[in-house]
Amino acid sequence: MELSQLDGVEKDAMVDVLGVVTEVKPIDTINVKSTGKTVSKRDITIADKSGSSVRMTIWGKQAETFQAENSPVVAFKGVKVGDFGGRTLSLVSSSTMVFHPDFPEAHALQGWYSSEGHSQNFKSQSAGGMGGAASGSINRREMKTLHAVKEENLGMNDEGRADFFTTRATIIHIKSDNIMYPACGSDNCSKKVTEVHDGWRCEKCEKSFPKPNYRYIMSLSVADYTQTAWLQVFNDPGELILGMTASELHELKEENEASYTTAIEKATSQTWIFQCRAQQSTYQDQSRVRYGVNRAHKIDYAQESRILLEAIKAYD
Numbered sequence: 001m002e003l004s005q006l007d008g009v010e011k012d013a014m015v016d017v018l019g020v021v022t023e024v025k026p027i028d029t030i031n032v033k034s035t036g037k038t039v040s041k042r043d044i045t046i047a048d049k050s051g052s053s054v055r056m057t058i059w060g061k062q063a064e065t066f067q068a069e070n071s072p073v074v075a076f077k078g079v080k081v082g083d084f085g086g087r088t089l090s091l092v093s094s095s096t097m098v099f100h101p102d103f104p105e106a107h108a109l110q111g112w113y114s115s116e117g118h119s120q121n122f123k124s125q126s127a128g129g130m131g132g133a134a135s136g137s138i139n140r141r142e143m144k145t146l147h148a149v150k151e152e153n154l155g156m157n158d159e160g161r162a163d164f165f166t167t168r169a170t171i172i173h174i175k176s177d178n179i180m181y182p183a184c185g186s187d188n189c190s191k192k193v194t195e196v197h198d199g200w201r202c203e204k205c206e207k208s209f210p211k212p213n214y215r216y217i218m219s220l221s222v223a224d225y226t227q228t229a230w231l232q233v234f235n236d237p238g239e240l241i242l243g244m245t246a247s248e249l250h251e252l253k254e255e256n257e258a259s260y261t262t263a264i265e266k267a268t269s270q271t272w273i274f275q276c277r278a279q280q281s282t283y284q285d286q287s288r289v290r291y292g293v294n295r296a297h298k299i300d301y302a303q304e305s306r307i308l309l310e311a312i313k314a315y316d
Helices: 005-009 060-065 105-115 146-151 235-242 246-255 257-267 302-312
Strands: 016-026 028-031 038-047 051-060 073-082 086-089 096-099 161-175 178-185 194-196 200-203 207-209 213-218 218-223 229-234 271-285 286-298
Touching: 005 016, 016 105, 038 086, 038 302, 051 060, 073 105, 096 257, 146 194, 146 200, 146 229, 178 246, 213 235, 213 246, 218 235, 229 235, 235 246, 235 257, 235 286, 246 257
Parallel strands: 051 086, 229 286
Antiparallel strands: 016 038, 016 073, 028 038, 038 051, 073 086, 073 096, 161 218, 161 271, 178 213, 194 200, 200 207, 218 229, 271 286
16 A cells, blocks of 8 residues: 555554665664563664655564665565554564565656655654654644634545644643553553553453553643644653653652643643644544644744745745
């Protein structure tokens, strides 16, 4: 399937994709809380002719030996879809990947990328981009005021696909209730866990943990000089905005309610550049557009000043 179609795919679905490897991150290691073991992982980015790119996570020996010189075409079969505010892909034990596959679509993709695709700006399907919520370049062509977002009816299309936009806005309110939820401690699982007599249990993984791994799911009211809007923020950009993990904020709340409130209030009145997705959703037979934050960027005031000066000069 084309990467642009991942918008309509359910979380945890298994898909087959064909893409050009456009970026390979250094290998990393993580500790698996459920087993106490250390596992190697590597994030890569793949792109295709649909104009979209997505982050793919590779694990274990495959991550350690992965090499992708000269942007090869790779066919991935049976990879798992994630939805951390966007779309990500991950290899599992049953997944396969084949470099330089020998079939017409692969040859066409390699030819397209070599001739013109290599210079294209791809639209990322992944939340947080490569390496976290603050990374990734800002596409100035997608910059819009909140008024323009609503005037252009972004996210309200017949196909049900997401529209992407970037906006500069100031946080004016953070809903402090239900700002986080207790999540599974397993890698590649963010399902909500339930408290049982001896700890917390994830029904999906069928595992129990002494304590949960809290994750953010926040609602922010933001404003610019044209309009206000509500944004939904997931874990990675949430950590950047609050300056701490959700588990750390939960501990703060347990220890001192006043300090918890102060931490949330401190994050308000801050201006950010938000890279967002607008998509229609239905709840109790009512349709509305939700705006989800894929990335949050701290304002670089020197850079923003230069961009503003360049815009002013264009009118001279």
